[in-house]
Structures are given as C-alpha cells and as structure tokens.
C-alpha cells in the first residue's frame with residue numbers, strides 16, 4: 650500500500666524558462682530571474698533547496714535531452730556522448746514568487762572578467778549567467794509541486810529541539826544560507842559565518858532579530874583560511890565544542906569522492922550545524938569539528954558544493 654507521504658513526493662521534471670532580468674548584486678554575485686508559463690508549477694520548497702540548470706553543450710543537446718524526458722531521463726542522459734551531452738549544474742532556488750512565476754538564482758561569477766568575458770577556467774554555468782539576456786531560454790530540472798524536505802532537495806532539517814543553529818560556507822553557499830536564515834522562526838541562537846571573495850560581496854539580508862551573521866572577505870588569502878578560524882571561534886563561543894577531542898572512525902580521503910554527509914531528519918541534538926562550500930575546505934572543517942572539537946556527527950551536515958579544479 651502506498652503511504653500518504655509517498656504519494657505527496659514530487660516528480661522531477663524539466664521546466665522551460667526564460668530570463669526575465671538580471672541584477673548585479675555585488676562584484677561576485679549576479680541574480681538571474683527566470684520566468685515563463687511553465688514556471689508557475691515549479692515546486693518551490695525554500696531554505697537550501699537545490700535544483701539543476703541544464704546548459705547546452707553544442708547545438709541540439711538540450712533539445713535531444715528534452716525529447717528523452719520521462720522517468721528514465723537520467724539513463725538516457727548518461728547514454729548521450731559525453732562530449733555533446735548538456736551540462737548539469739546545481740544551484741539554489743534563492744526565492745520564488747508564484748504569483749508572477751519568477752525564480753531567482755544567485756550565481757557566483759567565477760572566472761568571469763569585469764567586462765563579462767569568461768577566462769579559460771570559467772564553467773558553462775557562470776558563462777551562461779554572465780551573458781544571460783532577457784528573453785533567452787534555459788531549461789531546469791526541479792520538482793513539480795511545492796513541498797518541503799529531502800524529496801524537494803532541501804538538506805536543512807534541524808531537530809525541533811535544537812536551541813543552537815550554526816551555519817558556515819563560502820560564496821556558493823550564500824544563497825542557501827540566506828534562504829535558511831530569512832525563513833527562521835524566532836527562538837534558537839543562530840550564528841552564520843560566510844567567506845566571500847571581497848567586502849563588496851557582503852549582501853544585505855532580511856534577517857529575523859537576533860541572528861548573528863559574520864561576513865569574511867577572502868581577498869588574497871587562501872580559500873577557507875579565515876573561514877576555518879572564524880568557525881572555530883564561533884563554535885567555542887557557542888560552547889558547542891567538547892573539552893575532549895572526538896574520534897572519527899570514518900575520516901576518509903575525500904580527494905575524489907563527493908563530500909555529502911547529512912544527518913537523518915529527526916536526529917535528536919540540541920545543536921545543529923550546516924556547512925557547505927568548496928569540498929577541500931569543507932573536508933578540513935569536517936575533520937576539525939568531528940575530530941578536534943569532538944562535535945557529534947549526527948548534528949552536522951557537511952556538503953561539498955564544488956571542487957577546486959573539477960567541473961560539474
């Protein structure tokens with residue numbers, strides 16, 4: 650028998666949208682607003698909800714994929730020649746206005762010069778965003794009905810009893826952290842630490858009272874250096890760190906794998922932490938939290954949002 654919860658789970662499908670407008674939020678962030686009749690049915694869930702952008706890789710690649718739409722689209726996708734199949738890139742649904750069917754995506758313009766020219770390291774997503782003109786078409790993959798939870802690509806699942814919430818990440822995690830913070834109910838102590846390329850990227854957020862957001866400008870320092878220090882400081886201030894170091898039997902070599910370790914929904918911890926960003930940086934944070942500070946893993950979500958030197 651099918652349970653009620655299962656029947657409410659969304660189906661993932663392709664949405665055809667067009668660019669309504671773009672807005673340069675800061676030196677590193679470009680907001681791309683997508684719209685179109687199809688987008689009225691996009692299943693927005695809020696918080697850190699992720700979805701996929703489907704980006705062309707030569708002439709007809711996206712059209713071919715759409716022609717293969719259906720429950721086994723991914724199998725068909727994988728069967729397409731690698732050199733011509735569309736690029737899939739994961740982004741956060743920063744905001745959605747159902748009344749006008751508009752979805753905001755805040756894209757980090759990595760590898761894009763000030764005049765909008767991509768360099769050799771720029772990827773298809775940043776390149777697409779930098780040249781997105783109103784009216785240009787794009788395809789997304791997302792849920793077909795509103796909802797909340799893992800089925801919708803939401804990882805933010807703090808236990809109801811959590812009285813301390815801690816978030817940290819780099820610029821790619823800013824849209825997710827902003828979405829989470831802006832929807833918080835009053836009550837818990839909340840600290841968020843964000844490392845972004847420069848001070849001009851400290852974005853204005855509409856935060857509930859009492860939320861402590863600490864922006865860090867990376868400048869010329871190595872990625873993650875300041876974040877590591879600020880995370881340690883914040884966790885000590887919050888009294889989350891245990892006095893004795895923990896044991897991390899699963900400390901793994903994450904050089905090649907995907908770093909994605911999130912507690913089961915329904916964990917019972919008073920403190921819940923959420924960390925995302927470049928995989929090497931998050932790996933170091935994971936070791937620091939679990940091994941050095943003895944923070945129980947069941948209360949921490951660690952997510953590698955991208956990996957230095959690898960595509961996709």
Ligand SMILES: Cc1cc2nc3c(=O)[nH]c(=O)nc-3n(C[C@H](O)[C@H](O)[C@H](O)COP(=O)(O)OP(=O)(O)OC[C@H]3O[C@@H](n4cnc5c(N)ncnc54)[C@H](O)[C@@H]3O)c2cc1C
Pocket residue numbers: 699738739740741742754755756757758759760770771772773774775776820821822824825953954955956957958959960961
């Ligand atoms: C759940 C989730 C949510 C995400 N949400 C967002 C979001 O809302 N906004 C956002 O901008 N990103 C977000 N990201 C990260 C984004 O998916 C990656 O940055 C992605 O690799 C960008 O694709 P690309 O085609 O531009 O570059 P790719 O082709 O993937 O990579 C090209 C080169 O650029 C490097 N690179 C990739 N991203 C960056 C970066 N940010 N800074 C510097 N170098 C980089 C790669 O290591 C590679 O060398 C999210 C990722 C996940 C998993």
